[in-house]
Amino acid sequence: MFLPRRKSTVLALACSPPLSAQPPKNRDEKLPNPAETKPSTAKPSIAAGKISEHYPVKSFIPLPTGTPFQFPRIQYSFGTESQEAKAEREERLTAVKESFVHSWAGYKKYAWKKDELASVRGYHSTTFGGWGATLVDSLDSLWIMGLKEDFEEAVKAVEEIDLSTTKLEVLNIFETTIRYLGGFLGAYDVSGEKYPILLEKAKEIGNLLYGAFDTPNRLPVTRWDWEAAKKGAKQEAFDGTLIAEIGSLTLEFTRLAQLTNDARYFDAVQRITDVLHEEQNKTALPGLWPVIMDAKRGKCTDVGFTLGGMADSTYEYLPKQHMLLGGLTPQYRKMYEATLSPIIKHIFFRAMNPGDEKILISSGVRVNQNAGVIVPDYEGQHLGCFTGGMVGIGAKIFDRPDDLNTARQLVDGCIWAYNHTQTGIMPEKFHMVPCRDDECKWDEARWLKFVGIRTDKIESIFEGMTDEEKGRWVAENQKVPQGFSSIPDRRYLLRPEAIESVFVFYRITGEKKYQDAAWQMFTAIERYTRTEIANAAINDVTSTDPEKDDRMESFWLAETLKYFYAIFADPDVLSLDEYVLNTEAHPFKRPRST
Numbered sequence: 001m002f003l004p005r006r007k008s009t010v011l012a013l014a015c016s017p018p019l020s021a022q023p024p025k026n027r028d029e030k031l032p033n034p035a036e037t038k039p040s041t042a043k044p045s046i047a048a049g050k051i052s053e054h055y056p057v058k059s060f061i062p063l064p065t066g067t068p069f070q071f072p073r074i075q076y077s078f079g080t081e082s083q084e085a086k087a088e089r090e091e092r093l094t095a096v097k098e099s100f101v102h103s104w105a106g107y108k109k110y111a112w113k114k115d116e117l118a119s120v121r122g123y124h125s126t127t128f129g130g131w132g133a134t135l136v137d138s139l140d141s142l143w144i145m146g147l148k149e150d151f152e153e154a155v156k157a158v159e160e161i162d163l164s165t166t167k168l169e170v171l172n173i174f175e176t177t178i179r180y181l182g183g184f185l186g187a188y189d190v191s192g193e194k195y196p197i198l199l200e201k202a203k204e205i206g207n208l209l210y211g212a213f214d215t216p217n218r219l220p221v222t223r224w225d226w227e228a229a230k231k232g233a234k235q236e237a238f239d240g241t242l243i244a245e246i247g248s249l250t251l252e253f254t255r256l257a258q259l260t261n262d263a264r265y266f267d268a269v270q271r272i273t274d275v276l277h278e279e280q281n282k283t284a285l286p287g288l289w290p291v292i293m294d295a296k297r298g299k300c301t302d303v304g305f306t307l308g309g310m311a312d313s314t315y316e317y318l319p320k321q322h323m324l325l326g327g328l329t330p331q332y333r334k335m336y337e338a339t340l341s342p343i344i345k346h347i348f349f350r351a352m353n354p355g356d357e358k359i360l361i362s363s364g365v366r367v368n369q370n371a372g373v374i375v376p377d378y379e380g381q382h383l384g385c386f387t388g389g390m391v392g393i394g395a396k397i398f399d400r401p402d403d404l405n406t407a408r409q410l411v412d413g414c415i416w417a418y419n420h421t422q423t424g425i426m427p428e429k430f431h432m433v434p435c436r437d438d439e440c441k442w443d444e445a446r447w448l449k450f451v452g453i454r455t456d457k458i459e460s461i462f463e464g465m466t467d468e469e470k471g472r473w474v475a476e477n478q479k480v481p482q483g484f485s486s487i488p489d490r491r492y493l494l495r496p497e498a499i500e501s502v503f504v505f506y507r508i509t510g511e512k513k514y515q516d517a518a519w520q521m522f523t524a525i526e527r528y529t530r531t532e533i534a535n536a537a538i539n540d541v542t543s544t545d546p547e548k549d550d551r552m553e554s555f556w557l558a559e560t561l562k563y564f565y566a567i568f569a570d571p572d573v574l575s576l577d578e579y580v581l582n583t584e585a586h587p588f589k590r591p592r593s594t
Contacts, residue, residue, distance in 0.1 A: 051211045051214070051226075051229050051230055052232055053214050054214055054234050054235075055214055055215060055216055055218065056214075057218065057264070057267060060263040060264060060266075060267040061263070061266065061267040061270045061271065062263050062266070062267075063254070063257055063258065063263065063266050063325075064325055064326075064328035064329045065328070066326075066328050067326075067593060068326025068327060068328065068591040068592060068593045069326055069327030069328065069593065070593040071323065071327060071397050071577075071593075072396055072397060072399060073396070073577055074393060074396045074397065074507070074508060074576040074577050075507045075508065075571060075575060075576050075577050076507065076508060076509055076510030076571075077510075078510055078571045085512075089515070089568050090568075092515075092519050092522075092568045093565065093568035093569060095522070095526075096522060096561060096564045096565045096568060097145050097565060099522075099526060099530075099535070099561060099564075100141065100145060100557060100561045100565065101147070102530070102534065102535075103117075103119070103534035103535050103552065103556060103557060103561070104138065104142075104147075104150065104557060105534075106119060106122075106531075106533035106534035106552075107134050107135075107138075107534065107552075107557070109122075109533075110122040110123065110124060110533060111123075111124035111134065112135075112157075113132045113135055113157055113160070113161075114126065114130075114132060114134070115127045115128045115129070115130060115131070115132065115133040115134065115554070116128075116133060116134055116551065116552065116553060116554060117134065117533070117534055117551075117552045118550045118551060118552075119531050119533050119534040119535060119536040119548075119550065119551065119552035120531055120533070120536050120548050120549075120550040121550055122533055123550075125551075126167055126168065128168075128172070128175055128176065128179060128180075128554075129166045129168055129171060129176060129180070130165075130166050130167045130168065131161050131162075131163060131166070131180060132157065132158075132161055133179050133180070133554045134552075134554040134557060134558075135154055135157060135158070136158065136161075136179065136180050136183035136184060136187075137179050137183045137554035137555065137557065137558035137584060138154070138183075138554070138557040138558055139151065139154055139155070139158070139183055139184075139186070139187035139198070140183070140186040140187045140189075140190045140191075140558075140562075140586055140587060141557055141558060141561065141562045141565075142154060143187060143190050143191050144190060144562065144565065144566070144569075144573060144574060145565055151187075151191075155187075155195055155197060155198070158184075158197060158198065158201055159197050161201065163201070163204045163205055163208060166226075169225070169227065170223050170224060170225055170226075171212075171223075171224045171226055172222070172223060172224075172245075173209055173212045173220055173221070173222050173223070173224055173245065173249070174222060174244065174245040174246075174248060174249065176205065176209060177209060177248075177249050177252050177253070178248065178252065178313075178582055178583050178584040178586075179554060179558070179584055180205045181202055181205050181206055181209065181252045181253075181256065182251075182252045182582045182583075182584050182586040183558070183584070183586055184198045184199070184201045184202035184205065185198075185199075185202050185252060185255050185256060185259070185586065185588060186582070186585075186586025186587050186588060187586075188202065188259070189255075189579070189587060189588055189589045190579075190587050199259060199260075202256055202259075203256070203260060206253070206256045206260075206265055208226075210264060210265070210268060211224070211226065211229055212224040212226075212229075212235075213268045214229070214235065215235055215236050215237050216236060217237065217275075217295075217296075217297075217298055218268070218271045219237040219241075219246065219271070219272060219275065219295045219296075219298060220237060220246065220249070220268075220272075220295075221235050221236070221237055221238065222237075222238065222241050222242070222245040222246055222295070223238070236296050237295035237296050238295055238296060239294045239295070239296040239297065240292055240294070241292070241293045241294070241295040242291065242292065242293075242310045242311075243289050243290065243291055243292070243293050243300075243310065243311050243314050244309070244310050244311050244312055244313050244314050246272060246293060246295055246314075247272065247276060247289070247313070247314030247317070248313035248314055248316070248317055248583055249268075249269050249272065250269045250270075250272070250273060250317050250321045251317055251320055251321060251324055251580065251582045251583075251588060252582060253265040253266060253268055253269040254266050254269060254321065254324055254325065255324065255588045258324075258591075273321075273331065273332075273335075275298045276289060276300075276314075276335070277331060277334075277335055278298075279298070279299065279300040280335060280338060280339070281338070282300070283300045283301075284301070284302070284303045284305075284367040284369055285305050285342060285346065285365070285367050285374065286342065287338050287339045287341060287342035287343075288305045288339055288342055288343065288346075288347075289305075289311070289314060290302035290303060290304055290305055291304045291305065291306060291310045291311050292304070303366055303367040303368075303369060304364065304365075304366050305346075305347070305364060305365050305366070305367070306347070306362075306363070306364030306365075306381075306384070307343065307347055307362050307364075307384050307387055308362065308363075308364060308379075308381035308383045308384040309381060309383045312383055312384065312386060312583075313386075313583040315336075315339060315343075315387075315390065316386055316390050316583055317583070318332050318333075318335050318336035318339070319332070319333075319336050319390065319393050319394045319397060319398070320393075320580045320581070320582075322336070322397070323397060323580050323590055324580045324588060324590065324591075325591075326590075326591040326593070333398060336394060336398070337398065340391070340394065340403070344406060346365050346374055346376070347362055347363060347364065347365065348360045348361070348362055348363075348387075348406070348410065349361055349363055349376065349378060349434045349435075350409075350434065350435040350440055351378075351380075351413065351432035351433065351434065351435065351483070352432070352433045352434070352435050352440055352442060352443065352446070352447065352483070353416060353420075353432070353442065353482075353483040354442050354482045354483055355442075356440065356441060356442055357412065357416060358409050358412070358440075359409055359410075359412045359413035359416050360406065360409040360410045360412075360413050361378075361380040361384075361410075361413045361417075361432055362380065362381070362384035362385075362387045362410065362413075363376060363377055363378050363379050363380060363384075364376070364377050364379060365377065376434070377431075378431050378432060378433070378434055378485075379429060379430070379431050379488075380413070380417060380429070380430050380431070380432060381428065381429050382414075382426050382427070382428050382429075382492075382493075382495045382497055382498060383495070383497055384497070385410075385414040385426075385497035385498040385500070385501055386497045386500055386501060386583075387410050387501070388407050388408075388410035388411035388413075388414065388501035388502075388504070388505060389407075389411075389500055389501035389503070389504030389505065390501075391403050391406050391407040391410060392404060392407035392408075392411075392501070392504055392505050392508050393504060393508075393576070395407060396508060404508070407501075407505060407508075408505065408509075410501065411501045411502055411505045411514070414426065414497075414498040414501060414502070415498070415502065415517045415521075416483070417430065417498075418498065418517075418520070418521050418524070419520070420481050420482070420483055420484070421481055421541045421542055422479065422481070422541070422542045422543065422544050423492075423524055423527075423528050423538075423541045423542070423543070423544060423546065424520065424521070424523075424524030425492045425521075425524050425525060425528060425538075425541040426492070426498055426541065427487045427489060427490050427491065427492065427541045427542070428489035428490070428491045428492065428493060428495075429487070429488050429489035430484050430486065430487045430488070430489075431450075431454055431484065431485045431486045431487075431488070432483060432484060432485055433446060433447055433450045433483075433485050444482075445468055447471070447482065447483070447485065448467075448468045448469075448471030448472050448475065449467040449468050449471055450471065450485040451470075451471030451472075451474050451475050451480055451485050451486065452465075452466075452467035452468060452469070452470035452471030452472075452474060453467055453471075453485075454485045454486035455470065455471075455474045455478070455486065459473075461473065479542040479543070480542075481542070487542065490539065490540040490541055490542055490543075491537060491538065491539050491540070491541070491549070492525070492528075492529070492537060492538050492541050493537040493549075493553065494525075494529060494535060494536075494537055494552065494553060494555070494556040494560055495555070495560065496555055496559035496560040496562075496563055496585065498521065499518055499521060499522075499560060499563040499564055499567070500559065500563050500585070502514050502517055502518050502521070502563075502567065503518070503563045503564075503566055503567040504576065506518070506567055507567075507571065507575075507576050508576075514567070515567055515568065518564060518567045518568075519568075521564075522564050525560075528541075528546060529548070531548060534552050534556075535552055535556060536548040536549055536550060536551065536552055537549040537551055537552070537553075555584060555585075558584050558585055558586070559584060559585040562574075562585050563585065574587060577590075578590060
């Protein structure tokens with residue numbers, strides 16, 4: 001997830017972007033400097049009176065009922081640890097908690113109740129409605145880490161949030177859903193439903209978001225001009241909608257429906273799922289959905305496919321929604337299993353590397369329908385690192401043990417990408433060389449050739465050089481570590497996806513090496529991103545003295561540090577057998593079978 005702050009009309013007119021285009025989830029396009037952010041100075045009201053419905057639902061799709069399915073256990077059965085192992089684990093746990101406290105203190109001092117902290121200069125910015133995105137996003141992290149006084153203080157601040165006004169002209173429905181609705185619901189669930197104000201706020205934001213679904217086909221306007229809707233304008237979904245933004249609302253709206261017994265919310269997202277299910281085998285790459293969807297017509301005709309930015313959580317939510325619904329409908333399992341085979345065949349690729357490690361990278365493809373060929377880009381993304389956790393969970397709940405090896409290689413691929421840069425931090429985007437055969441031995445000459453081909457530099461020194469000679473020059477002068485063939489985006493944005501999958505796979509296997517990998521990742525991130533105020537994104541993971549970007553997105557506290565904390569906590573903290581985590585790491589209680 002930085003987040004494109006585009007007007008709705010921009011997406012409506014968007015044509016198919018290349019797979020390297022910026023993703024929606026916070027989550028890629030760089031914002032203006034927080035100090036220069038200029039939202040609308042007006043303070044209009046969203047909820048002063050009800051938004052009129054032009055296309056009301058006549059019959060709501062109900063939540064499935066019955067006794068929840070008894071799923072196979074996801075988590076490893078952890079035994080008693082030695083005193084030495086416990087001491088090491090708790091020391092690491094304390095270090096992660098200290099990092100969270102440091103960043104939380106910076107937020108409280110410089111950006112309290114604001115959306116985001118500018119973590120170098122101590123400013124704040126309004127990026128997600130102005131309702132305190134970092135505050136709401138961090139609630140369940142505070143509870144999980146035992147920071148109860150801070151949690152209580154934050155809940156009191158939540159009571160003061162006025163969801164009837166916003167300074168933003170256009171609301172991103174996806175971001176508002178995963179951060180605010182997910183944040184309120186996760187905190188309500190993890191705190192044992194003891195704070196009614198959290199559910200009340202969830203209902204408030206849910207009612208607001210529901211207005212974006214008032215279209216002829218009930219598919220939502222994902223970049224919502226709420227002022228126009230408030231004035232009575234009819235609206236339609238966009239013909240250029242990012243698949244992640246429309247396909248990643250199910251968990252939050254379903255959990256709200258479960259807690260309120262209000263079928264509207266489940267109906268809203270189930271209609272999206274039914275359209276995706278109908279389109280799944282009609283796309284240019286059957287089983288997968290393209291990055292761009294024509295939501296106005298409910299069609300998926302684009303030809304770019306990825307599990308990285310702009311698509312990721314649509315796939316992530318399939319097994320998770322199956323669990324949240326207690327397995328009472330086969331639909332989400334069918335959709336997941338129908339998509340996994342073409343993903344393994346076309347999206348995941350084994351990457352050649354100097355240590356001959358068996359690693360998989362999640363990339364993207366474009367389909368040339370005229371030529372009947374699928375063109376891979378062999379581009380890895382930090383955003384794509386959630387796939388190891390997704391495949392691992394799917395392997396357990398759907399009894400697909402062979403998929404665990406695929407999950408392991410995906411997780412190991414992301415760990416590899418961390419371990420082989422100059423900072424020990426994975427870049428935002430990179431390319432690697434695909435293996436030619438199952439043996440996949442390191443071939444330096446082939447690697448150099450790919451480096452030479454990948455470079456976008458036009459240097460007079462390249463005249464007369466072979467691709468291999470060009471590659472050697474590029475690798476040395478542009479700091480391309482062995483194994484990478486190019487690094488088009490060298491930033492680290494405090495992202496959580498890699499540690500997310502490392503955490504999940506550790507909980508599945510119990511293998512301590514994944515705790516050790518997590519610790520190595522954490523210490524590298526702390527070393528290069530920590531500021532006097534909090535932590536900040538950095539601009540180049542191949543530099544040992546990278547510049548810091550003056551921004552700390554809310555997912556640093558909501559996701560990244562939560563996963564680092566959970567991997568060193570007791571296994572019953574954030575148990576995968578008790579909770580489903582949304583794409584912002586907010587825990588929703590799973591239904592019990594007894």
